[in-house]
Amino acid sequence: MSNLRNQPCSCGSGLKLKKCCMEHLNKYTVFCDETGNSGSNYLDLNQPFFVIAGWVVPNTILKNTAFLDECASSLGVPGELKSSKLLKRKKARQEFISLFERLNELGCKPVFIYAEKxxxxxxxxxxxxxxxxxxxxxxxxxxxxxxxxxxxxxxxxxxxxxxxxxxxxxxxxxxxxxxxxxxxxxxxxxxxxxxxxxxxxxxxxxxxxxxxxxxxxxxxxxxxxxxxxAINLPVFTSLIQMIEPLGRKNNDTLTLIHDECGPFEEAYNEIFERFATAAPSERKLFDGNTITFGFKHLKDFSFGESDQSRWLQAADLLAGVLGRLFDNIYYDKLQDDELLELVRTLIPSFFRQDINLSNSICSNSTRDKIYEVIPSS
Missing domain, CATH: 1.20.940 (RNA Binding Protein, Prp18; Chain A)
Known part of the structure; x- marks a missing residue:
């Protein structure tokens, strides 16, 4: 094993394995962003859903963002990839299909929570x-x-x-x-x-x-x-309660990085600290769900600037795709082939049985309406 540790890392960095990818084994970073943010306005009919979404990225590939740069170059975007500016473009939606497929191939997992206001x-x-x-x-x-x-x-x-x-x-x-x-x-x-x-x-x-x-x-x-x-805080709480068990499944260590979100940053930090640093315990609810206190796997939480991080931009694209999908389904306006194709790349996160990669906070009728579309896509 000692000899293997001292061999050149297979990633091609030129460093020894022990100084390169071995340091990142079983370590992941979750980059996430939000859409449909209307704070305490629960009655925003233009945005019926609030979504937090992100990618669970193996730390071994954190420096591999060339394919995201290529996506931006292909779309003629000189700077930041933003869903609000790009999803209206047919070419962009087609480009994102390849991008999401590439993320899956690299071992990145989409995670998300959507809440009907x-x-x-x-x-x-x-x-x-x-x-x-x-x-x-x-x-x-x-x-x-x-x-x-x-x-x-x-x-x-x-x-x-x-x-x-x-x-x-x-x-x-x-x-x-x-x-x-x-x-x-x-x-x-x-x-x-x-x-x-x-x-x-x-x-x-x-x-x-x-x-x-x-x-x-x-x-x-x-x-x-x-x-x-506001609606933001309980949804964020649901997110960290989903990520901690995700780390427990394979004894992984995770870091969560959220795009800057102005007035909610202090509250998010405080809520994370309350759960993460509490005495370890679990509270079982009547429906079988569990609230976890004292995190052992979700080790750190911070905010990042999306214009400085391609990974946060990828999270923005995921949140934007999901937000647009849910809004269109909600108002019976889903006629977008590229959007449906994008959803196909996310199906495992909707239906995976062994671990939760998504969660919904919505009425049974709305959830059924969404799931009528997802399997057929």
């Missing part, structure tokens, strides 16, 4: 109003019963958009009086469609609405720039 409002209704600490109709066990919670979210998702809008505005303002009116509206509607139990549960939130709203205001101020009130 309307569904997130419904989830916020349940999490806020059906908190046992502030609802006299619920026992503490309900806190971890995410199976029942998801079933209730599906029902609230079908409530009139106006009622969901009234709730989220009251929530963002932290106004107990507005929230009281929203609760009564939600309760009356639930009763009118035969959801008597849900109607009663909503009214259970009225007795402690002042303290509930005070708690929500305090929670939203617990992280910089009111980040707790």
């Amino acid at each position: 309307k569904y997130c409002i419904a989830a916020k209704v349940i999490e806020t109003l059906l908190d046992p600490e502030y609802n006299n109709q619920l026992d503490t066990w309900f806190t971890y019963d995410n199976v029942r919670k998801k079933a209730l979210v599906e029902k609230v998702y079908l409530f009139p958009d106006e009622q969901l809008a009234n709730f989220i505005h009251a929530y963002k303002d932290g106004d107990a009086e507005k929230m009281t009116q929203s609760i009564l509206q939600l309760s009356d509607y639930a009763n009118s469609i035969g959801l008597d139990t849900l109607s009663t549960l909503f009214k259970g939130a009225l007795s402690k609405i002042e303290s509930n709203m005070a708690s929500e205001r305090a929670a939203n101020k617990s992280l910089p720039k009111n980040a707790m009130a």
